[in-house]
Amino acid sequence: MLDDTLKTQLQTYLGMLRQPIRLIASLDDSDTGSEMRQLLETIVSLSDKVSLDTTGNDRRKPSFVIARENETTGVRFAGLPLGHEFTSLVLALLWTGGHPPKVEQDVLDAIKALDGDFDFEVYMSLTCHNCPDVVQALSLMAIFNPKIKTVVIEGGAFQKEVTDREIMAVPMVFLNGNVFGSGRMSVEEIVAKLDTKSAERDAAKLNAKDPFDVLIVGGGPAGAAAAVYAARKGIRVGVAAERFGGQVNDTMAIENYISVLETDGPKFAAALEAQVRHYGVDIMNLQRAAKIIPAPASGGLAQVQMENGGTLSAKTVILSTGARWRNVNVPGEQEYKNKGVAYCPHCDGPLFKGKRTAVIGGGNSGIEAAIDLAGIVEHVTVIEFAEQLKADAVLVDKLRSLPNVTVHTNAQTTEITGDGSVVNGISYKDRATGAQHHIELEGVFVQIGLVPNTEFLKGTVDLTKFGEIVVDAKGHTNVPGVFAAGDCTTVPYKQIVIAAGEGAKAALSAFDHLIRTT
Incomplete structure (x- = not known):
């Protein structure tokens, strides 16, 4: 054994x-x-x-x-x-x-x-x-x-x-x-x-903290890199994160982070946190930001208000709130979440052994999910909105070699159906002909990209129509003293290595701002 x-x-x-x-x-x-x-x-x-x-x-x-x-x-x-x-x-x-x-x-x-x-x-x-x-x-x-x-x-x-x-x-x-x-x-x-009283106690602890030189909101790769680079300057650094590691925690295999041949998300996230703690950074976990109040033009401190009622103050703020899985937003998705609608094939795939499933999304994540599921389930149907799959060619070739996979491109998911308790099918429209189709199955895995976690920033910093924080080449937002990095920003290619680099850049920019203004 x-x-x-x-x-x-x-x-x-x-x-x-x-x-x-x-x-x-x-x-x-x-x-x-x-x-x-x-x-x-x-x-x-x-x-x-x-x-x-x-x-x-x-x-x-x-x-x-x-x-x-x-x-x-x-x-x-x-x-x-x-x-x-x-x-x-x-x-x-x-x-x-x-x-x-x-x-x-x-x-x-x-x-x-x-x-x-x-x-x-x-x-x-x-x-x-x-x-x-x-x-x-x-x-x-x-x-x-x-x-x-x-x-x-x-x-x-x-x-x-x-x-x-x-x-x-x-x-x-x-x-x-x-x-x-x-x-x-x-x-x-x-x-x-x-x-039930923990939020009240947490808020009191936050309110009692002294101001930070750099306060980082978000603890994924961008936030962790920002914390390390800022702390190495010998200044007071804090990280307020909903969960340290962010979306990395939900990633199974990481094989493209330079110098690390292979690891998995939870291990990588734990290593990030260990390095940040090594530099004495004040990590405040389970903290979701509700509002940011930039420092007055005349000088002073920025404030970040948390959902539990606590408030943190800082001379500079780095926003690295990351992104979350995008919902397909069709009838049945929310009703049958965890009742046949799933977002993690590694976690939930084994529960569908011998059953029929669908994957919505033809990018790398969707095709990787379909390949993984094909070895477990009876059949996988891939539904992609675009006219062709967007995944890397090597993944598409592997997918098409599998005997129990069907691919529908130029297809728009219209509904996830169920019997009131669990999923029993998926409906889609052929975008070329307008024809409606329904497939009977037991599981649907949604893999259609990311949404930035920036809703709380509306009206504070400039955002694109997609909700991404607009930053320049140095990580500056349009608000002096407020910087941003990672998947929540306009920087292209949402990759761990890119997020880490952008976090380091934002920290260096924040330090440059401090030495020039304080």
């Missing part, structure tokens, strides 16, 4: 256990049950601080609980936590065994202070790169607060549950039997959702 390299790594990690732990297994005679027994026996063989009890009788079989010695409750894994979730398993073992987690103390304090009965169930797939963050967050919460229970369920092993609960996107989280949320969530986001 685990190769020698993984066993060696796992043994090293288990050497960090500070107290004994128990693995309490509820097994069955299935292949997954046999594999689970083998996995658990391997773990036990690698540490004298881990014991195995196979007398468990949980309703979900096969599953196991990681518990402290003399206890019977803890994080439960139903199905095998391998693939992307192997790290989640290792962390749950370490945290239960007393190894301290790498989270801020105030986050741990907030977890411990939660009062109530919280019974979480999180459904994940082993190929989902968004799932580990949610799994690890809920595992941490269960380990540090006895009132919180967490069950991590691998959808492939419990397909009847997935079907009965109409789960068509992961991660999907239930709290006390009701849908709590879907998609990527950090532990801070989950705690904030449970703690």
